[in-house]
Amino acid sequence: MSRIGVFVCHCGENISRTVDVERVAAEIGKLPGVALATDYKYMCSDPGQGLLKKAVAEHKLDGLVVAACSPRMHEKTFRNAAKAAGLNPFLCEMANIREHCSWVHEDREEATAKAIDIVRLMVERVKKDKALQPITVPITKRALVIGGGIAGIQAALDIADCGHQVLLVEREPSIGGHMAQLSETFPTLDCSQCIMTPKMVDVANHPNIKLYTWSEIEHVDGYIGNFQVTIRKKARSVDMDKCTGCGICMAKCPQKNIKSKFDCGLGTRPAIYVPFPQAVPNTPVIDRENCTYFKSGKCGVCAKVCGPGAVDYDQQDELITEPVGAIVVATGFELYSIAEKPKGSSIKGYGEFGHGTIPDVIDGMTFERLASASGPTGGKILRPSDGREPKQVVFVQCVGSRAREKGISYCSKVCCMYTAKHTMLYKHKVHDGQAYVFFMDARTPGKSYDEFWRRAVEEEEAVYIRGMVSRLYQKGDKIVVMGSDVLVGVQVEIEADLVVLATAVQPRQGADSLAQKLGISYDTYNFYSEAHAKLKPVECATAGIYLAGACQGPKDIPDTVSQASAAAAKVMTLFSRDQLEREPIVARVNERNCVACFSCKKVCPYGAVEEKEIRDRQGNLIRVVAYVNPGVCGGCGTCQATCPSKSVELDGYTDEQVMAMIEAL
Amino acid sequence: MHAEKQKHDFEPKIVAFVCTWCTYAGADLAGTSRMQYPSNVRVLKFPCTGRIDPVFILRAFQRGADGVLVSGCHPGDCHYMAGNLHARRRFAAFRGLLDFVGVDLNRLQFSWVSAAEGGKWVDVVTELTERIRAMGPMEEFKALETEECWSGALATPELQEAYKAI
Numbered sequence: 001m002s003r004i005g006v007f008v009c010h011c012g013e014n015i016s017r018t019v020d021v022e023r024v025a026a027e028i029g030k031l032p033g034v035a036l037a038t039d040y041k042y043m044c045s046d047p048g049q050g051l052l053k054k055a056v057a058e059h060k061l062d063g064l065v066v067a068a069c070s071p072r073m074h075e076k077t078f079r080n081a082a083k084a085a086g087l088n089p090f091l092c093e094m095a096n097i098r099e100h101c102s103w104v105h106e107d108r109e110e111a112t113a114k115a116i117d118i119v120r121l122m123v124e125r126v127k128k129d130k131a132l133q134p135i136t137v138p139i140t141k142r143a144l145v146i147g148g149g150i151a152g153i154q155a156a157l158d159i160a161d162c163g164h165q166v167l168l169v170e171r172e173p174s175i176g177g178h179m180a181q182l183s184e185t186f187p188t189l190d191c192s193q194c195i196m197t198p199k200m201v202d203v204a205n206h207p208n209i210k211l212y213t214w215s216e217i218e219h220v221d222g223y224i225g226n227f228q229v230t231i232r233k234k235a236r237s238v239d240m241d242k243c244t245g246c247g248i249c250m251a252k253c254p255q256k257n258i259k260s261k262f263d264c265g266l267g268t269r270p271a272i273y274v275p276f277p278q279a280v281p282n283t284p285v286i287d288r289e290n291c292t293y294f295k296s297g298k299c300g301v302c303a304k305v306c307g308p309g310a311v312d313y314d315q316q317d318e319l320i321t322e323p324v325g326a327i328v329v330a331t332g333f334e335l336y337s338i339a340e341k342p343k344g345s346s347i348k349g350y351g352e353f354g355h356g357t358i359p360d361v362i363d364g365m366t367f368e369r370l371a372s373a374s375g376p377t378g379g380k381i382l383r384p385s386d387g388r389e390p391k392q393v394v395f396v397q398c399v400g401s402r403a404r405e406k407g408i409s410y411c412s413k414v415c416c417m418y419t420a421k422h423t424m425l426y427k428h429k430v431h432d433g434q435a436y437v438f439f440m441d442a443r444t445p446g447k448s449y450d451e452f453w454r455r456a457v458e459e460e461e462a463v464y465i466r467g468m469v470s471r472l473y474q475k476g477d478k479i480v481v482m483g484s485d486v487l488v489g490v491q492v493e494i495e496a497d498l499v500v501l502a503t504a505v506q507p508r509q510g511a512d513s514l515a516q517k518l519g520i521s522y523d524t525y526n527f528y529s530e531a532h533a534k535l536k537p538v539e540c541a542t543a544g545i546y547l548a549g550a551c552q553g554p555k556d557i558p559d560t561v562s563q564a565s566a567a568a569a570k571v572m573t574l575f576s577r578d579q580l581e582r583e584p585i586v587a588r589v590n591e592r593n594c595v596a597c598f599s600c601k602k603v604c605p606y607g608a609v610e611e612k613e614i615r616d617r618q619g620n621l622i623r624v625v626a627y628v629n630p631g632v633c634g635g636c637g638t639c640q641a642t643c644p645s646k647s648v649e650l651d652g653y654t655d656e657q658v659m660a661m662i663e664a665l
Numbered sequence: 666m667h668a669e670k671q672k673h674d675f676e677p678k679i680v681a682f683v684c685t686w687c688t689y690a691g692a693d694l695a696g697t698s699r700m701q702y703p704s705n706v707r708v709l710k711f712p713c714t715g716r717i718d719p720v721f722i723l724r725a726f727q728r729g730a731d732g733v734l735v736s737g738c739h740p741g742d743c744h745y746m747a748g749n750l751h752a753r754r755r756f757a758a759f760r761g762l763l764d765f766v767g768v769d770l771n772r773l774q775f776s777w778v779s780a781a782e783g784g785k786w787v788d789v790v791t792e793l794t795e796r797i798r799a800m801g802p803m804e805e806f807k808a809l810e811t812e813e814c815w816s817g818a819l820a821t822p823e824l825q826e827a828y829k830a831i
Binding site for chain 2: 070071072094098100101103104105106107110111113115117118121140144152179227468515516519521522523529542586603604606634636637640641642650653658659661662663665
């Protein structure tokens with residue numbers, strides 16, 4: 001006979017408001033095998049856990065059910081308390097009567113009845129629980145950082161400074177990300193390149209950082225502490241060891257008019273190129289789609305002029321597999337390109353804004369390149385169409401963001417601040433120019449942020465018009481902006497020379513497919529999901545994978561850097577141990593029953609099932625059975641549901657446990 | 666503000682077999698977002714839909730479930746890479762089998778609910794509850810179970826009454 005203790009939590013009023021907790025405890029107390037059923041205001045508090053520990057000793061309990069919040073929230077807390085009380089932690093289960101009951105039902109009677117049911121099922125389950133011993137696995141103390149923007153750079157530097165090896169993988173030819181594209185940064189207006197490029201150089205020179213640029217993640221295997229990552233090193237067509245970065249190939253390349261992605265299409269670059277002069281590494285890449293040699297087999301100028309003979313047209317993509325213990329995902333964002341109608345997306349385009357058809361309607365990042373001293377215009381604000389200095393510039397905020405009817409309901413967070421910055425940069429460069437801003441709200445929380453915005457309005461004379469733009473159209477060489485001023489209640493029409501749209505911040509293209517490779521979850525917009533919105537903002541639900549920067553949600557630079565350092569700290573916490581305790585939720589084979597059909601081997605996603613030979617003392621083979629390697633097993637249980645002879649069981653989710661719950665329905 | 670709750674003659678019992686990574690988390694999200702849905706569903710958590718044996722569904726029907734919901738991660742999003750795909754294939758075959766033995770397939774629902782889809786969880790549970798409520802109780806398997814328990818048909822009214830009283 002079991003001696004189970006049941007603790008029903010009030011969660012302040014969160015549970016007791018709709019669930020009669022006393023009645024739940026009283027009803028559950030009547031069940032056979034329940035030695036103690038009680039309720040308490042805050043089970044997770046110190047006195048609450050103390051109550052639990054005391055009860056284990058006093059009532060000689062051999063199983064615990066804590067009826068409280070979701071196990072995703074506090075299972076660990078109570079299992080640790082059980083462990084401290086001398087009970088095997090896997091004999092402690094949580095019944096979720098908050099998220100699955102009190103918060104989703106209003107009728108007290110119904111909610112109480114459901115809570116009793118939920119707890120009853122758990123009691124039956126605990127009766128069948130077995131003590132499990134945690135599995136220890138070694139940790140590979142190397143980290144993988146995906147994305148070489150400011151988030152990835154910060155995380156990589158922090159981890160590397162702590163003495164651990166870091167692999168930094170970047171999709172583009174150079175690290176730097178979006179921050180390298182920015183002109184000046186709010187709220188201090190210091191030059192982005194000046195604070196970014198030294199960090200990029202630090203990465204390149206750090207003995208603990210191995211840089212993979214022009215590379216992508218092909219495949220990820222394994223689990224926390226023991227990942228196997230396959231990196232696709234795309235063919236650069238230039239030997240990185242031989243290249244000295246002299247740049248003569250770029251100067252001599254006859255193809256010169258390819259639009260530069262780094263300059264948002266404003267500038268041009270050759271077919272063999274580095275994206276920007278301060279690139280790290282300073283090794284060019286051949287853009288095979290636009291290179292004359294790759295298109296027609298003729299040319300080969302770059303190879304002829306290269307002194308060290310670094311140009312290698314025959315280079316192939318290379319697949320490299322590296323073991324790592326932890327992964328930081330820092331893939332960043334991109335601006336919602338409203339010019340193109342997104343394919344297969346629920347997001348509707350903004351045809352009425354003329355982005356992509358009217359050349360002088362640009363997005364925020366393009367304006368950054370216009371304002372940047374290292375940009376295509378050398379820092380002069382000039383119209384893309386005719387190179388004239390615009391005297392009236394209209395900025396439109398919330399293009400795409402906060403527009404539920406268009407498909408994106410979130411706020412992109414950085415646009416209010418960068419638009420204020422743009423008006424200032426413009427005013428500093430075109431003294432007789434006038435900036436207008438159409439805005440819905442000015443959202444400027446952050447240290448010195450609101451003061452910055454006020455400065456744009458009060459000192460730099462930007463005219464802020466509260467309201468949205470309905471339409472833009474070209475009239476001669478002007479763009480007519482039609483909108484409304486909702487504070488005054490009038491229609492506004494401005495003849496602008498240049499229009500800058502603060503388009504929404506979105507996750508990178510392909511963020512979802514990377515998430516699928518990593519096995520991490522993402523939201524409806526493809527932003528990666530953190531394990532807990534407040535208490536685990538950098539961890540993924542998948543152990544050993546951490547998030548940094550705008551891939552998790554729109555963020556400015558200070559927030560991104562903070563999160564990157566936080567992710568690095570989490571990695572270092574993991575690496576501070578030599579062994580990792582893993583949940584022993586793994587499959588075990590009953591060798592007596594196994595008929596060696598190896599159906600389990602076919603379905604195992606981890607390749608954890610091996611063929612084990614059973615031999616007698618003389619070494620004669622008796623038979624072959626399946627064996628699950630507990631270090632590799634991920635604990636999904638697909639093998640158990642597949643096994644025709646019921647010879648494999650997943651610890652923690654055995655048939656006996658599940659059936660006990662079903663029987664109690 | 667809330668509409669007067671309607672009382673129904675029949676409240677179905679619905680059992681949901683869900684995976685811990687997507688649908689369980691999605692149901693948690695429905696809770697943290699304070700969405701409201703019928704209280705008929707009882708959730709059983711599994712690591713993965715791949716762990717869910719069709720026998721569990723049969724047994725749940727026998728033990729009084731009027732409807733069963735199986736829900737996991739969207740294809741491609743499985744925490745264990747492919748468990749949900751194995752589950753999909755397994756349940757596609759299983760549905761055919763249930764149909765063959767005469768179970769109305771409207772009682773069995775499969776769905777994908779991700780950790781971000783609290784609203785979808787509410788919709789799925791609400792729709793299924795209403796559908797099953799309209800269909801009425803599922804008696805067939807329970808009758809079989811009763812016979813099994815008493816090793817044969819319930820011979821006398823007394824025995825029947827005694828069984829009901831348990």
